[in-house]
Amino acid sequence: MQFKDYYEILGVPAGADADVIKSAYRRLARKYHPDVSKEKDAENRFKAVNEAYEVLRDAKKRAAYDQLRAGGYRPGEEFRPPPDWGQDFDFDGGGDASGFSDFFDSLFGRARGGAAPGPRRARTVQARIEVDLETAHAGGTARIQVGGRTLDVKIPAGVQAGQQIRLANQAPGGGDLMLEVQFRAHPQFSVQGRDVTVQVPLMPWQAALGATLNVPTLGGPVELKVPPGTAGGRKLRLKGRGLGGARPGDQYVQFEVQAPAAGTPEQQQAYQALARSFGVGEGEA
Numbered sequence: 001m002q003f004k005d006y007y008e009i010l011g012v013p014a015g016a017d018a019d020v021i022k023s024a025y026r027r028l029a030r031k032y033h034p035d036v037s038k039e040k041d042a043e044n045r046f047k048a049v050n051e052a053y054e055v056l057r058d059a060k061k062r063a064a065y066d067q068l069r070a071g072g073y074r075p076g077e078e079f080r081p082p083p084d085w086g087q088d089f090d091f092d093g094g095g096d097a098s099g100f101s102d103f104f105d106s107l108f109g110r111a112r113g114g115a116a117p118g119p120r121r122a123r124t125v126q127a128r129i130e131v132d133l134e135t136a137h138a139g140g141t142a143r144i145q146v147g148g149r150t151l152d153v154k155i156p157a158g159v160q161a162g163q164q165i166r167l168a169n170q171a172p173g174g175g176d177l178m179l180e181v182q183f184r185a186h187p188q189f190s191v192q193g194r195d196v197t198v199q200v201p202l203m204p205w206q207a208a209l210g211a212t213l214n215v216p217t218l219g220g221p222v223e224l225k226v227p228p229g230t231a232g233g234r235k236l237r238l239k240g241r242g243l244g245g246a247r248p249g250d251q252y253v254q255f256e257v258q259a260p261a262a263g264t265p266e267q268q269q270a271y272q273a274l275a276r277s278f279g280v281g282e283g284e285a
Helices: 006-010 018-032 042-056 059-069 102-108 133-138 204-209 265-277
Strands: 125-131 140-146 149-155 164-167 177-183 189-192 195-202 211-215 222-226 235-238 251-257
Touching (some): 042 102, 059 102, 133 140, 149 164, 149 177, 204 211
Parallel strands (some): 195 251
16 A cells, blocks of 8 residues: 555645645546546546545544654555554545545545444454565565464565555454564565665685676576675675565675685695785695
């Protein structure tokens, strides 16, 4: 689920007063109304405008949204709602409540305009779900058992550790199930945010002379040119090769120079010749 900037949708500044917001809403609603607009994707734009106005026209919803927005979220970024956020918000009967997004629903709940208040929602249940890095990168499914049931959960591409996935009415007792994503330990990659790091061994001659290597990434192996004189511990960046999503991270390749064991007389002689060429005598460190 992606964060929505309702001010940007209406084309108004964050400090706009109620009259400015209403004027912008009316202008855009006329422009994108499906019955009159010939523009591409007019229906979706019309729904987005209605959703934005539903929040910004209501002082209580707007204040809660402004507080959330102040946390630094940006349009299109992956978003996880705070646990149990918005359980006490309802439509007040104004506007068209149909077609609102999961983003809105996750923040403010959904009750049809004009309807009498129904029973309170069942308790939201928190759980954790382990996800392979490859699944987090490309998207897919992960399996979890909750309350004696096995669920196959859709994992969006680019999901991050700590992000929450909401499954409506899937908790024991009929409430929502909030799943916190955890990454399963990977034998090659370590993760920080959207960036990943992989350790790659280098032979001494590769480090000294340079080489072209196939290195693993979450999207498959890629060629990487190792510059001459690469020291152990050096990192090279593969831009955009980290975790996927709207703004993919980077991959860092860290080199570890490894000297193979001299298991034959010929290999021992080769090491001795190498030492002599660098002016190092036998037994010297």
